[in-house]
Amino acid sequence: MSVIMALSLNICRLGASALSAPLKGITRSRHFAQVIRYSSTGELPKYEFVEASRVGEKSNVGLIRLNRPKALNALCNALVKDLTDAVALLDKDQSVGAIVITGSEKAFAAGADIKEMKDKTFASNIIEGLLEDWNKISACKKPIIAAVNGYCLGGGCELAMMCDIIYAGDKAKFGQPEISIGTIPGAGGTQRIARSCGKSKAMEICLTGNQFTAQDAEKMGLVSKVIPADQLVAESIKLGERIASMSPIIVSLCKESVNRAFETTLAEGLHYEKRMFFATFATKDQKEGMTAFVEKRSPNFTNS
Numbered sequence: 001m002s003v004i005m006a007l008s009l010n011i012c013r014l015g016a017s018a019l020s021a022p023l024k025g026i027t028r029s030r031h032f033a034q035v036i037r038y039s040s041t042g043e044l045p046k047y048e049f050v051e052a053s054r055v056g057e058k059s060n061v062g063l064i065r066l067n068r069p070k071a072l073n074a075l076c077n078a079l080v081k082d083l084t085d086a087v088a089l090l091d092k093d094q095s096v097g098a099i100v101i102t103g104s105e106k107a108f109a110a111g112a113d114i115k116e117m118k119d120k121t122f123a124s125n126i127i128e129g130l131l132e133d134w135n136k137i138s139a140c141k142k143p144i145i146a147a148v149n150g151y152c153l154g155g156g157c158e159l160a161m162m163c164d165i166i167y168a169g170d171k172a173k174f175g176q177p178e179i180s181i182g183t184i185p186g187a188g189g190t191q192r193i194a195r196s197c198g199k200s201k202a203m204e205i206c207l208t209g210n211q212f213t214a215q216d217a218e219k220m221g222l223v224s225k226v227i228p229a230d231q232l233v234a235e236s237i238k239l240g241e242r243i244a245s246m247s248p249i250i251v252s253l254c255k256e257s258v259n260r261a262f263e264t265t266l267a268e269g270l271h272y273e274k275r276m277f278f279a280t281f282a283t284k285d286q287k288e289g290m291t292a293f294v295e296k297r298s299p300n301f302t303n304s
Contacts, residue, residue: 044089049079052086054096061240062090062099062142063233072110073103075155077133079113084136091140094303097244097251099140100236101163102147105229108172109156114181134187137162141252143243147236148172149229153211158187161196164255166222167236168214169229174222175211195262196222247285247301 044052051065064086066073073079083101090096103109120130137144137159146160149169157174160166168174176189184190185206194202197220205212217223227235243251257276261269280286284304292299 044086047082047086049076050082050086052090054093055100055237056241056244058241058244060095060097060244061237062086062093062096063237064090064099064101066101066103066109069104069106071113072107072151073156074111074113075109075159076113076116080133084133087137087140087144091142094248097142097246097248098240099142099144100147100233100240101144101159102233102236103149103156105149105169107150107156108146108148108152109159110151111154111156111177112187131187134159134162141255142248143240143251143255145236145240147232148174148214148223149232153177154185154189155187158185158189158192161188161192161222164258165224165239166217167232167239168217168223168226169232170214170226171229172214172217172226173211174214174217175209176206177209177211179207180209193222196220247283247289247299248303249283250280250285250289250301253280 044054047067049066049068051067053063055061055063064083066079066083068074068076068079087099087101090099117130120128124130143165144163146163146166147169148160148166149172151173152160152168153173153175154177157176160174176185176193178185178189190202190206193205197205201220204210214223214226218226225235253276257273260272264272285299285301288301289299
């Protein structure tokens with residue numbers, strides 16, 4: 001067979017594969033095209049269900065706004081896909097030091113999309129990997145701040161808890177109402193509330209489905225701060241700017257060390273923290289930070 005014939009045959013085979021590829025493959029191709037476009041232009045892609053931008057005085061904070069208002073930002077598969085894609089792009093963007101996820105004043109996210117989920121089976125959940133994409137949020141190396149206004153229920157509450165810091169508007173409402181529709185939280189509700197607020201509160205919240213206020217959430221340690229609703233996003237961006245002013249590599253190590261506390265014993269966690277502390281001394285940013293402190297000037301971190 002000649003080289004030209006072999007080449008033509010391979011091209012035909014590739015074409016046939018492309019035509020027979022499932023819709024999931026097409027979605028991946030579109031995502032790949034978005035990544036290529038983003039890499040070449042620096043512009044954030046346009047999504048169907050989220051709005052992504054760089055904000056702050058130095059444009060060093062990524063802002064992702066959930067944008068499915070008619071459904072109170074219910075977390076359908078397409079919205080979650082848009083969200084995880086945007087987070088992944090901003091995580092790799094070296095000009096961004098922190099990410100803020102928010103919704104509208106009426107709803108951060110009112111829960112998962114029940115219409116989309118109600119007819120699923122145990123087998124389909126296993127085969128399709130239901131909710132697996134959500135794990136990409138907590139896998140982000142950069143700090144994520146949830147700016148929660150309005151309803152933050154079910155999957156919305158779980159999404160907020162996947163973030164590293166939660167700021168809440170003074171009228172925000174939290175809850176895990178899954179028990180009232182014949183199921184339980186499936187994206188971290190039973191686990192993260194217990195770790196943040198203790199067993200008793202986790203049981204009360206998950207077994208009753210009752211909603212609770214932002215003020216209650218702050219008292220139980222679920223939320224860092226309660227802020228007037230109209231100032232919430234601005235204050236969250238300010239927090240992001242403060243974090244982004246630090247060394248990105250040191251911020252990443254610090255986030256990793258704090259998260260380790262939820263995965264291990266105290267003794268192992270303390271050992272891990274000390275190793276991470278020692279590791280910072282291998283970076284130029286540690287030398288710059290301590291030298292700047294001694295010289296009484298602002299540090300100039302280089303992420304190295």
